[in-house]
Amino acid sequence: MKNRQRTWTKRVTAILSLAAVTLPLATNVAQASTTAQLAPQRAVYGYFMDTYKQNVSTYKTAANNPMIGMLAEFSNYYADGKNLNKALMQENIDKSAKITQNRTAAEEERSYLTDRRDLRYSVINALGPYAPAFIKNANAQTPFHKMPSTPDPVNQKHAHVDWADENAKLGPIVAFMNHNSYTAYSNTGIVKSVVRYKRPYRWSTDVKPLPALSKIMAAAPATDFDFASGHTTTGFEDGLSLAYAFPERFQELLTRSSEIGLDRVIAGRHSPLAVMGGRMAGSAVVASALNNFSNQDMMKKAYNAAHSADLLGSKDTSAQDDFADYQKNREDYRYRMTYGFKQIGNPNVDMHVPKGAEALLATRLPYLTDTQRRDVLFTTGMPSGYPLMDDAEGWGRLDLFSAASGYGKFNDAVTVKMNAAKGGFNAQDNWRNDISGKGSLIKAGSGLLQLSGNNTYAGGVSVKGGTVRLASTTATGKGSVQVKHGSLQLSTQKAIIKGHYQQAQNGQLSLAKTARLAIKKNAKLAGTLKLTDGHLKNGATIMTFRSHKGKFAHVTGLSKSWHVVYTKHAVKLVK
Incomplete structure (x- = not known):
């Protein structure tokens, strides 16, 4: 076995050295999203989505098994039974110990149930108010409902009932989740057999196994290895599959998937690095399945259900x-x-977006193109240099939670064309990220896009259709705003436009009677002013500017005897 490990280690070292040479350097993460930078970076095994079915026992090198290749960075820290980065590996065990020593009673209960239950059942609670309907209409079940007061016997099995029914009303979702998470190539068993890194409680007695699982863990064979966490891998496969079908709970399901990984550390079962690897593995497997043409009918049926x-x-x-x-x-x-x-590698390597990763956002950001979804992943990616996360393709640095909240940066003009008639996120969405960059936002089509971040992008906003809702003071960044067709709407009491404001005849500005739009430069007014909620106050200022031209052609929402007055620097409500 040692000879096989040494062979794998030598190959991985050469592979990683080659990857380090070919990765372009950058001054900071996500500097620009040119076509070249959005292009996928090929790893030595090819692209994960093209080779993911090679994650089987007949392929055991980083060059021919994409799961091993993607997680090959670990060989820089541990190989041939030796800690090559002693400080990092000690920190890995120290973190495991600290988490197990400080767990709460509620965390113990949750981590036990995560360990025992079918993981497909374990992600259901992330559906929140939709969970009861899912359990009922998928015939979902589990035999585990509480943690025992004494340790489980060694022969205690995991969930031994079918977690849900493919013939139930929500059967298409059940079938979709079954397909993505329990196949011959969707696990980390091959990686474990090659890496052979011990479980954390076998490295140190400071790592405290969960009492209810202590007998099971003590009796586990020596070949029961830590890296990478299979439970975490499956947790992300299940969470992302359900999130594709039901994107209304996308971020909640992602959070639960990550919590499944934490539960493995809490129980003493896995180390932090092992569950970090599981996140990468699960994300890559689901993205690959979503890009497989033969799965398209199954995906559609799951979404419709x-x-x-x-x-x-x-x-x-x-x-x-x-x-x-x-x-x-x-x-x-x-x-x-x-x-x-902490970052231990080069912190200034450009972000890469793996081939096919944009499919993970297809139902969450349905109004964007595939290229735009890749740009979202590019501009929300994590910085480089963190342990394990700098794989050649970029799976480790994907921040899917942030990506579900829209762009992180406008590098060029970004056109968002929504279609409210399609419903769901096509009709209304909320971008919560703090958006930077030199680019601009162009809102077209119908539908409503809300901007909620503390934004600093420089190119401004152009509303050509639908509605842009400002939910933060700095939603429009540092540029000018044009409303040609459609509506600019304030849902905050004050919004600042740091450039000019121009509203055309077919444009509308909508705000509460107590709100204020502060324009730092000049305003050109036309179209409609719509006043909504709030009490009228004589002399209230609803708009300020350096100077203005024109007036609103129509004002709605005012009671009789009220009207607007235009002064040199403001628009006021007067009785």
């Missing part, structure tokens, strides 16, 4: 939602991407 009365139409607002807090979800997910490890 999710958007029927049996799930989307069966929301239970009284149901518990453990993932209702967006900010907490975001913080938790991003922490679990790195587990607090």
Whole structure:
């Protein structure tokens, strides 16, 4: 076995050296999204989505097995039974110990259930108010409902019932999840057999196994290895598959998938590096399945089933939602991407977007093109240099949680053409990221796009159709705003336009009677002013500017005897 390990290590070292030479350098992550930079980077095994079915026991090198190749960075830290980066590997075990020593009773219970339950069942709670309908209409079940007060016997099996029914009302979703997560090539068993890195509780007695699992863990064979975490891999396969079918809970499902990885560390089963590898593996497997043409009919049926009365139409607002807090979800997910490890490699390597990764966002950002979805992944990717995450294709640096909130940077003019008639995210979406860059936003078509971030992009906004809603003071960045057709809408009490504002005859500005639009430069006014909520206050200023030309042709929402007055630097409400 040692000879085989040495052979793998030598090949991986050569492969990684070659990859390091071919990776372009950058001053910072996501500097520009030119066509060349958005092009996928080929790894030594090819592209994961083209070779993912080679993750079987007949292929055991980084050159012919994409799972081994993608996770080959680990060989720089551990190989041939030796810690090659002693500080990092000690930190890996120290983090494991700290997490197990500080777990709460609630975390113990959750990690036990994660360990015992079928993982496809384990992601259901991320559906929140839709979970009861899913359980009912998929005939979902589990025999595990609480953690025992004494350790499980050694022969205690994992869930031994079918987690759900492919013939149920939501059967197409069940079939889709089954297909993506339990196949011969969707696991990390081959990687484990090659890497042979021990479980964390076997490295140090400071890592405390979960008491309820202590007998099972103690009796596990020596060949029960840590890297990479199979449970985490499957958790992401299940979460991302369900998120594709039901993108309304995309970020909540991602957060639960990452929590499954954390649960493995909490139980003492896996180390942080092992679950980081599981995230990469699960993401790559699902993206590959989504790009497989033979799966398209299954994908469509799963999506349609999710958007029927049996799930989307069966929301239970009284149901518990453990993932209702967006900010907490975001913080938790991003922490679990790195587990607090510091950058140990070059922090200035350009982001790469793996071939086919854009398919992961196809239903979450349906109004964008494939190229635009790649650009979203490019501009929301993690910086380089973190342990394990700098694989040649870019799977490790994908931040799918942030990508689900839209662009992170406008490098050029970005045209968003929505179609409200299609419903869902085609009709309304919310970009929560803080968007930077030199580029601009052009809103076309119909539908409503909300901007909620603290934005600094320089190119401004042009509304040519539909609605752009400003949900933060700096939503429009640093540029000018034009409303040619459609509507600019304020949902915040104050929004600032740092450039000029121009509204054409077919444009509309909509804001509350108590809100204010502060234009730092000049305004050219026409079209409609729509005043909505709030109490009228005599003399209230609703718009300021350096100077203005023209007036609104129509004003709606004012009571009789009220009108607008235009002064040199403001528009006011007067009775």
